Amino acid sequence: MPIFQSTMYEVEPGTGYHDTRYIRLNNTPNHLALHQKMASLENAEDALVTASGMAAISSALMTILSAGDHLLAQECLYGGTHNLITQDLPAWGIQFDFIDANDPDQWQRLVRPNTKAIYMETMTNPLLEVADHEAVIRFARDRGIVSMVDNTIPCPVNFRPPEWGYDLSLHSGTKYLNGHSDLVAGALIGRADLVRKIRHRVNHLGGCLDPHTAFLLHRGIKTVGVRVRHQNASALRIARFLQDHPAVSKINFPGLESHPQHARAQRLFEGYAGLLSLELVGGLEAAKRLIEKLRIPIEAPSLGGVETLVTRPSTTSHAGMAPEDRKRLGITDSLVRVSVGIEDTEDLLEDIGQALESL
Ligand SMILES: Cc1ncc(COP(=O)(O)O)c(C=O)c1O
Numbered sequence: 001m002p003i004f005q006s007t008m009y010e011v012e013p014g015t016g017y018h019d020t021r022y023i024r025l026n027n028t029p030n031h032l033a034l035h036q037k038m039a040s041l042e043n044a045e046d047a048l049v050t051a052s053g054m055a056a057i058s059s060a061l062m063t064i065l066s067a068g069d070h071l072l073a074q075e076c077l078y079g080g081t082h083n084l085i086t087q088d089l090p091a092w093g094i095q096f097d098f099i100d101a102n103d104p105d106q107w108q109r110l111v112r113p114n115t116k117a118i119y120m121e122t123m124t125n126p127l128l129e130v131a132d133h134e135a136v137i138r139f140a141r142d143r144g145i146v147s148m149v150d151n152t153i154p155c156p157v158n159f160r161p162p163e164w165g166y167d168l169s170l171h172s173g174t175k176y177l178n179g180h181s182d183l184v185a186g187a188l189i190g191r192a193d194l195v196r197k198i199r200h201r202v203n204h205l206g207g208c209l210d211p212h213t214a215f216l217l218h219r220g221i222k223t224v225g226v227r228v229r230h231q232n233a234s235a236l237r238i239a240r241f242l243q244d245h246p247a248v249s250k251i252n253f254p255g256l257e258s259h260p261q262h263a264r265a266q267r268l269f270e271g272y273a274g275l276l277s278l279e280l281v282g283g284l285e286a287a288k289r290l291i292e293k294l295r296i297p298i299e300a301p302s303l304g305g306v307e308t309l310v311t312r313p314s315t316t317s318h319a320g321m322a323p324e325d326r327k328r329l330g331i332t333d334s335l336v337r338v339s340v341g342i343e344d345t346e347d348l349l350e351d352i353g354q355a356l357e358s359l
Helices: 029-041 052-062 079-091 105-110 134-143 194-203 211-221 224-243 262-268 282-295 323-329 345-359
Strands: 046-048 070-074 097-098 116-119 145-149 170-174 186-190 246-254 276-280 309-311 337-338
Touching: 029 046, 029 052, 029 211, 029 337, 046 052, 046 194, 052 116, 070 079, 070 309, 097 105, 097 134, 097 194, 097 345, 105 134, 116 134, 134 145, 145 276, 145 282, 194 246, 224 246, 224 276, 224 309, 276 282, 282 337, 282 345, 309 323
Parallel strands: 070 097, 070 116, 116 145, 145 170
Antiparallel strands: 046 186, 170 186, 246 276, 276 337, 309 337
């Protein structure tokens, strides 16, 4: 797919205002090609790409919810989404309740006549919890509310929410979809009627993707299957190694039999992605030292790229969350998150081993 780096297009004879092609209207050749690609990746009716993952999430919520509406949202979400829900939605007159992803009886108690949507993440960041997605989809269908899920972490290689009945799947294309940590993009995939409404809202809000970035994202997606399957396998081996290591006190990875929702993850996903988090016996000091001693992983936030990244979420992705919220959710200061890249697994195991030995 070439880059069509043109703001607008010549008006063809016999066409009207609504046929105008303009980058902000999300309808140039690079947009259209990506929309088709994204929809087919998850076997969905339609898709839209946006300027960032947060543009996809905020535009979707701002379209589905209006002043006076209510949202049910999973309790432990990506920090940016958590802040949008807790800080911005109330300012726009939208109420919310956080829900326990594994307690449908509680959702039943919290749902209101003005509840319009239920918002989840396929696997939570950074604790890798797997919600009861089948119950969420049934719950939303029974009440005629919109089911939305952030599918950034498993990405379409491992899970395709529309195939299971989710109305909307949201993505930070910045992560696994692009895979090279060199752009910011977002996508929403799902029901054609919802995507159409959100596209109109994005046209007004202006959160469009530039054609050059669309081209790069399109190119990144060409290798997503190969990259993510390698990351799935590598992360599973690393998680098993960490689980057996005496310096590690806790490991969060849904591919491990010890994970509380492993059976569910096995049923829903084709792989468990490349993200894991851990706690060390030595606590915060050991966590800092581990990060210092690692030679291959780079200390940086973000995830899903070809390089292995390591971070303490309390200081990066979840720094904006109130300390008492982080504590309640289990995002401790000593939690270390690893986004496994595509380096040789043996090299990573050897490097992690030497760093743990030095603690
Ligand atoms: C799960 C998840 N959703 C959404 C986002 C936001 O994406 P972006 O940074 O592309 O706006 C992130 C970013 O880290 C994320 O991890």
